[in-house]
Amino acid sequence: MKVLLYNMTPEQMFYVKQWREEHPEDDIETTEEILDASTVDEAKDFDCVSLMQVVDIDEEEVYKKLASFGIKQIALRSVGYNIINWDYVHKYDLFVTNTPAYSPRAVAENVLTSAMYLLRNWGQIFYNEQHDLNFVREENLMSDEIYNKTVGIIGLGRIGSAVAEIFSSLGAKVIGNDLIENPANEAFLEYTDFDTVIQNADILTLHTPLDPSIVDMISAKQFKEMKNSAIIINAARGPLINTQDLVEALKEHEIAGAALDVLTEENDFFMKKFNDISELPQTYQELAKMPNVVVTPHSAYYTKTSVKNMIVHSLTDIKRVLNGQKPVYLVEL
Incomplete structure (x- = not known):
């Protein structure tokens, strides 16, 4: 097979080299460019394209040329496929595969890390030490233990289910909401309605795919319904949360903290380096001032296992299709 991998990074390249060594019959080429109208011609003479990017592919020309x-x-x-224009996919008789299971555990462990960071008030402790040279164990820094908490999960696919299992194993009560209730999850979570999750969660974590119907799924209304002591974690897609409403909720102490691996404006600054914070979006500038907020650059998945599986699972599914078999990870919309 002859495949062009867009948006190649050094850590992915390591596993591409491994694939080439193990499959010398395959012609695997790479480019650091994303796929868009200016780069689509590079795909000519290839059997398939593989990509990983956060920039939407909205130009009809891309699909027409492919x-x-x-x-x-x-x-x-x-995992995510919201960068795809599905009208053009259908118009030009294309299909899309993804890699939904490269490592649900990686994201789940990152969610646990984020939750514990906020629950144990590390942000405020570090701020006091670094800015005020204050090493006093103040009463407002006293934390609680995870088995006393209720974890609420919106979206219980592979990642959300892994999150539920980890928190349950630590003794937390886990409640969740999803369009489909998987009986296999009932050993470690209780399914309930969306509003009940919002109102009862001490830790609210989001794990849904993104589509237009759930943009701003968490906004001013939900923040007012949440416990004032609750924290919110988003390791799914930025637009699930209205960022300005989140900023206001934090300022008004409607919630206690936030861990954000994704943001609506992340395309403007994630994976880039800046000289001054004034160059960054205003909402990020406000969040960055808050010791009860932690922002990471869409890196919850970022482990050796995940990166390897992104390459291996993607190329394996391509190989299946080119050999006349059905894809394992077909996205159907």
Whole structure:
């Protein structure tokens, strides 16, 4: 097979080299560019394209040209598929695969890390030490233990289920909401309605895919319904939370903290380096001042296991399709 991998990074390249060594019959080429109208011509003469990017592919020309090159499959090296324009996918008789299970555990462990950071008030402790040279164990820094907490999960696919299992194993009560209730999860969580999760969670964590119907799923109304002592974690997609409403909720002490691995404006500054904070979006500037907020650059998945599986699972599914088999990870919308 002959495949072009867009948006290649050094850590992914390590596993591409391994694939080449193990599959010398395959022609695997890479580029650091993202896929868009200015780079789509690079895919000519390839059987398939594989990509991992956060920038939307909205230009019809991209899909039209891929189809004209004889390419049928767009293989995503990620769980999310909201970057795809599905009208054009259908118009040009293309199909999309993703890698939904490269490591649910990686994201789940990151959510646990974020929760414990906020629950144990580390942000405020570090701020007191670094800014005020204050090492006093003040009463407001006293924390609680996880078995006393209720963890609420919105979205219980592979990642959300892994999150539920980890928190349950630590003794927390876990409640969750999803369009589909998986009986296999009932050993470690209780399914309930969306509003009940919002109102009862001490730790609220989001794990849904993104589509237009759930943009701003968590906004001013939900923040007012949450416990004042609750924290929110988003390791899914930025637009699930209205960021300005989040800032206001934190200022008004409607919630106690937030851990954000994704943001609506992340395309403007994640994976880039800046000289001054004034160059960054205003909402981030406000969040950065708050010791009860932690922002990470869309890195919850970022482990050796995940990066390896992104490459291996994506290329394996491409190989299946080119050999006349059905894809394992077909996205159907």
